[in-house]
Amino acid sequence: MKRNLLLSIFSGLLLWIAWPPTPYTTFFLFVGFVPMLMAIENIIQSTVTRKGKKIFNTTFIGFFIWNTLCVYWVYNALKIIGPVVAAPLTLIPYALGPLLMATACWLYYRVRLIAGRTLSLVALVCFWIGYEYLHQSWDLNFPWMTLGNGFAVSHKWIQWYEYTGVYGGTIWVWAINILLFLLYVGLREGQAKPTRLKLITGFALVLILPLGLSFYKYYSYKEQVNPSNIVVAQPNIDPYEKEGTIPVHEQIAVLTHISDSIGQKNTEYFIWPETAIAQDMDEDRIYTDNYYLQVRGFLNKYKNANVLTGGETHKFYTKRATKTANQLPDQPGMFYDRFSAAINIENSSKVQFYHKSRLVPGAESMPFGNALSFLKPAFEHLGGATGAYGIQPEPTVFYSQSGIGAAPVICFESIWGEWVSKYVKQGAQFIAIITNDGWWENTSGKDQHLDYAKLRAIETRRWVCRSANTGISAFINQRGDVVQQSKWWVRTALKQDINLNSDITFYVEHGDYLPKAASILAVLGIFFIGIKRGFNH
Template identity: 25%
Template sequence: MRFKLPQRTVVLIISALFFSLAFEPLPFWILSYFFVPIFAASIRGLGFKEGFRSGYVFGVITAVLTLYWVVYVNVVGVILMVLLHSLYYAVIGGLAGEATKRYGRAGLWSLPILWVAMEYSRSLTQVSFPWQNISYTQASNIAIIQLAELNGDAVVTFFVCIIGLILYFAYANLRRMILSSVLFITAIVLYSGAYIWGVTRIHPLEPDFSVAALQGNIPVNEKWQNGKADHNFVAYDELSAQAADSAQLLIWPESAAPMYLNLERPYISWIESIARRENVDIMTGALYMTRSPEGVRKYYNSAFFFSPDKGMLPTPHNKLQLVPFGEHMPYAEKITAIAKFREFVKERLALDISDFHPGDSIVTFESHGRKFGTLICFEVVYPEFVREMVNKGAEFLTVITNDDWFGETAGPYQHFYIPVFRAVENRVWIVRAANTGICGIFDPYGRVVAKTQLGGRTYLTGKIGPPMGDTLFRRHGAVLAKICLAMTILGGIILAVTRKRYV
């Protein structure tokens, strides 16, 4: 399949549309298998420069269509995020375009490697935003996502790309009927085999520990107003009283206590009194501030744990993975020019960029003899970070978030389904508490056992169980992703040093 430049642009746009429509909350996950061959056709033989441009355009289109909701948080941040985020797709387009210019259709087999490498590399820096992974389009395809236990969600991305490429070659060889038929059958057999294998991995569960996720539904512009703290606490006090009869652990969402909680003794006492009154453990999101002997203050987005007998534990879990351009300005602490730009944005443009510090280490809590880890909002998108938390003893995970920033957009739905993969990768239960929804319980197979609707003041109760045992991903980490990244770097170097031969 070869196209002239105007046709290529149309084909590229179609591939970007297919990719964007495959994500939650839309039910079109099957489109992810077809965007790959269309994208392959749009960049084939372009060379590095044209491929780079095409990949960048693809990245901008998909970012605008799937990540538009980020604008509700920070306008400057979303512009910077789109511009930087699109560079990853530009690299895919550039390297695949150059590979196909030199080696023809065979160069397209680099796409699965490039895509996995770029998805992984998006998680490695302070500007990381690993959100648009191809694998996430399969969140509702329960049998296929069981592949994630092998080596993380990268395996699912790789699988979708392979199926898509086989379909590309099947269509490209339609005139060779036998070859085309064999390729179509190969795609069907490969998909069916993975599907059947996934079904066989699912076994009966015996949940035995009662939890509740609280959804206060307090608007973000109201939550942080002076004098509103009591209003917030009354809401969660009432929800706690309703949910406590059916739960041993109550999970309040991110910043449910909208203050530097460690400095507010009256509100600490309030939560402690709820825990004693209801005889239940409570975990809540709040802010945390420390001050060094020299007077230097550090601010954290944190999770605190309370028990009926011990009250508040002194050590919270401080969020380690901060949202770039929202919770912090990347590299501002190392590069003076960036720090000055941050101050300009805050003072001259009156736009908010928080100055949170990342935590120093993972902290786990224990409720009724069961250790658990807490992922604060954005932390759930980092597979190896979650793996580290589980390997440090967490028997189940909680996710606390405040998605009210994103309104009634696709954002809260996309965010809701990401824990599906963390559950499968580590074979653990996950409980999610969100201020305005969606709260949910995920079993170790990535199935949504229960969930609330977006919006409304409510709570969710249910039972969870112990972890389902070890996985290859838990033991070895993201080996496939690292191999693909190494191959991409090596391949890029080879293409660069041999460039003159093909000019």
Template identity: 25%
Template sequence: MSDELSRVPSSRWWNDWVLVSLSIALHAVAFPPWDQPLAAWVALAPLLLALRQKAPARAFLLGFVWGTGSIWAQGYWVPLGIAYYYDQTLLFGLLFSLVASIVFYATYAAAFALAAARLPIGWSAFPRACGLGMIFVTAEWARASLLTGDPWLLLGYALVPGLGFAQIADLGGVYILSFFLVLANAALVECWVGFPQRSGVRLKEALSTLALAVLIPGVYGVWRLLNPVVATETIPVAIVQTNQDLGSHWQEEFYGRGLRDYFSLSEKAVRAGAEFLFWPEGSVNFFVADDPNYRAAVEAQVAAWDVDLILGGPFRDLDDSGVPSYRNSAFYLEPENGLVDRYDKHRLLPFGEYFPLEMIRLLRRFERVRSFTPGEGPSWVDTDRGRMAISICFEAIFPDEVRRQMNAGAKLLVNLSNDAWLGPGAGPSQHLLMVRLRAIENRTWVVRATPTGISALINPYGSVERELERGEAGFLSGDVGLLSVATPYQRYGDVFALVCALGSGAFLLNARFRRFQRRGSA
């Protein structure tokens, strides 16, 4: 034990903060805009080293600071995006982002750190690493599920650019990727503290744990890539990206603005051979289902082109008293019958499309668009080419939502988004990264349409086949396959995360029982 303790950082306060700062930096560079997935394999090791033998209050503080620092390093662009969306000052964006980072991120990181510090360092390498992995996944699952849910850039997403390691997500989603990353990081720490023993059992077990953490997802990924799924049917599609800004969606004088651009680019896409067109979220800023003139114009063009079209726009519904409610919707039009189906967004953006807490209704004065009502109908549209699952904007970052849609028999995932308000930072790239994992989890092609970029065609292995970058106007065309592959994750959802939650409880109860035993024998 004395050899092990000699490798643990001293209690000097600056040692802990150096380790936490290093962990924050490594964690940040694993994601866009830096895109260095190798950093994720070592990013948590400094934090885990700092947490060893820490008192509960100290561990909680270290985790809280790590969580706050990590989300700000990743989301440096958020304050500007918030200020732009609400049409407020940068100070408002900074304060809003600070509160959100504490509520939706730092508290869960602190809870993980507190629990991690309770695991005895005397445990052998493999069970200790597994316990840390399970606790981390449980904290991520809680963050993604509790309150409004915030699954933005969970740790496992860092593996998506590597593709090979990410393929195992079709078994357990993003959480299984996070687990193997934490397993590797924890094994590295065990190697570090056990190094003086060199030939000792602890070092050998730590190295074996590290090998398992890398080899299991790596070998599975190679096998998956060597045994690809084959689509029996393909369709030539085109995404139209006009590069129009957020604009005004609710002033009548702006209704229909930009429609000419969509018509012009769509005409070129049809001439290039497209048979199915996709326009992004908010591509029309009028009520296409209600306005006879604009609706007739769009339907006439679809009929003239002889193509199918899915577009994003608002929908207005009136109750028996004539009071309107609004939905963020996707509309399906076919050449013979015009507008035939609609999907209303189910999971709305907190504080943007709805306000979850009555106590902060005062934030309505900052609202740039009207509040929406969540949809209640099916989360797909049935087209002439088969059923297509629809996710609008940030719905696509909720893996369980998407897999339920695909599990209903969908053959293609369509993501209509508007990332213009995210600003010039890494937000759109981070959003695309998460959508790519939905393709892997469900073994489906993904059509992602945005007005300002990044629009993309994504294959069932998460690789971007073609894309339109931010700031580009044009159309993106290609063939996509129609697939119906029932992956384990698609069928069973977050079972792996549930197992981790149960395992975390068992590990922590065992640790607590052992502490009571030691006190009783003292």
């Protein structure tokens, strides 16, 4: 059994080595699951008892190693509360994903009891994708480790994400790993030569055809010339000093200064990071807000420009207008919502708001209502305000006076391909990601977050203009190339003439059709397991 444990650990290490932001090692994704599958097969073929439990425990260890090594940086956002409290909280990002992954492997074993190896492996892929889709959809969402994200540093390989999204990458990884595993099993079991040749041919085709298609699309892709001058600002303000230590008007002064230093007469968007305006503002009284007026004053020099900025806002109601509304203390019948917002300010009386709707569990939303409310004091240090922010059911596209459509994507939201595609379907011609990655310090978290933005560019064929408070700010073209990027922890601004695009990709049109179909099959597989087990008893 030690051998199987070592195989599982080896898989975890291979997958970690393959994961962004490590360059030149992405190909390890194609072999990373083979040792794990070998360990599972060894247990299935052995004479030990309670095989399902052993498969779950063995695979969990490998997946735990993979996840922990890839998202170790989450602890940096927690350590301020002390190791005693932080240690158990890290089990949420580190252990919950591995638990779901190991469950997919256990379900694969249950199918093997009643079906052949080939059908069971197909079921395994469905169970895995079902786990990934669940993990982006429920209250404890953390789709950071979705397998298709692993190609973010090798974006030339996956230009066909404009048809499939990241779940096409998940299927590709599993298909190649399974074919290699079947070749290994065939050699071990003395499989007939024609069968092995079929597997080798299948492996070659599954590897080469997607790569060939991707390289062809990458090198033949031409952007339609439709330029717009954009500036992204990186104020480099310590996130722990944004609220309370440094006055908000000074922070805005920094932003206006670095924006003005490279702004042009034809600049159409100045993009500032998440919570750039750190003062809570009343959306219904925005026109008299001093910080709004300070931004409007800056825009006097740029008549056709917009400032797309992050901010903290609120709205008051005379009734509980939303599920997230809270009652005002000592004011019966009055309610309010707080928002992590994107705000579009222009040289007119029009102000547009978007409310962040894919929230960080704990930091910005309390998972499962009040069930985990006792964790609020600890969750507040994850990178946002404690408790539930208000959200909105659909994204909002910001439109400039000249008719340019911008997708305001706030931080964590940039991990959701389908959510970002909804902006594009509504008319967004470029993507503006505003974020504050300073909570994680100088770790690979900030690099992974930047790399994942390249996937959104490919899926939607839109430029990504990324403004990060402390870095890394960047411009990414429609092929996923990082055209410009800032250094970490410096005060700077970048400008770029981007090309606007109004074409709709297949993925934008159809969204996450692959995981939805796989999830249905996974549920049917679970029912099938339950029915068969019932008959057997």
